[in-house]
Amino acid sequence: MSIILYGAALSPFVRKADAFLREKGAEFELESVNIMPMPDWFKEISPARRIPVLRDTEVGSEGPLGTIPDSSAICAYAERKFPEPALYPSDPYDHGRAVWFEEYCDSELAGAIGMGIFRPIQFSRFQGKEPDVATAKKTYAEKLPRPLDYLEGEIGSSGFLVGESLSIADISIACQLVQLELVAGPLDAARWPGVAGLVERLAKRASFAPCIAICRKIVKQDPVDLAS
Numbered sequence: 301m302s303i304i305l306y307g308a309a310l311s312p313f314v315r316k317a318d319a320f321l322r323e324k325g326a327e328f329e330l331e332s333v334n335i336m337p338m339p340d341w342f343k344e345i346s347p348a349r350r351i352p353v354l355r356d357t358e359v360g361s362e363g364p365l366g367t368i369p370d371s372s373a374i375c376a377y378a379e380r381k382f383p384e385p386a387l388y389p390s391d392p393y394d395h396g397r398a399v400w401f402e403e404y405c406d407s408e409l410a411g412a413i414g415m416g417i418f419r420p421i422q423f424s425r426f427q428g429k430e431p432d433v434a435t436a437k438k439t440y441a442e443k444l445p446r447p448l449d450y451l452e453g454e455i456g457s458s459g460f461l462v463g464e465s466l467s468i469a470d471i472s473i474a475c476q477l478v479q480l481e482l483v484a485g486p487l488d489a490a491r492w493p494g495v496a497g498l499v500e501r502l503a504k505r506a507s508f509a510p511c512i513a514i515c516r517k518i519v520k521q522d523p524v525d526l527a528s
């Protein structure tokens with residue numbers, strides 16, 4: 301197999317690259333890397349010390365040659381390597397918007413969900429501690445509504461963020477919200493119907509389902525109710 305994706309299913313950024321490659325119908329292998337602590341061989345190919353990193357063995361099979369770090373760079377690479385189906389719109393404005401949503405979800409949404417909710421709940425559990433529900437509830441109440449309200453208003457009548465078909469924008473939002481769902485249950489569909497519907501549809505796709513199934517086996521505990 302020429303493509304290897306290094307990472308761990310529980311990372312929303314690995315999930316993004318994984319789902320993107322699956323939507324492309326690309327053959328690849330997800331090779332698990334434990335980053336706590338990060339092995340030396342992986343540090344050599346991950347200058348930012350983060351997962352995911354992709355290796356294309358047709359380009360190089362050892363060391364940094366043939367590797368691409370960062371989910372956004374990986375998706376941009378995969379779009380060129382496997383052009384069909386296109387997951388970045390060809391229209392210049394739509395393309396710009398899709399890249400913007402990718403960036404927004406990877407930064408604003410990921411920051412609130414990852415640092416403010418997932419870590420306080422799940423990392424505490426991994427360490428054998430009680431989940432820090434107070435921090436997660438505060439984030440849910442104070443930091444999550446603004447990005448979700450914004451994204452809710454951007455979802456078109458097609459049910460997608462940009463244009464009439466699935467794009468990197470939809471994959472990016474779903475990857476982060478699956479992270480929320482793993483520890484806090486489904487998003488409030490009465491408050492954010494467009495976002496909740498989009499995530500529900502994507503989570504059922506063959507591109508997302510395998511990774512989510514692995515994550516559910518890792519996160520065994522019942523979701524924490526953050527809304528009350």
Ligand SMILES: N[C@@H](CCC(=O)N[C@@H](CS)C(=O)NCC(=O)O)C(=O)O
Binds near residue numbers: 351370372406
């Ligand atoms: N911008 C990066 C972010 C990747 C990232 O933050 N990955 C996390 C896991 S979810 C990581 O590797 N963290 C390592 C650490 O915090 O030590 C991307 O899109 O790939």
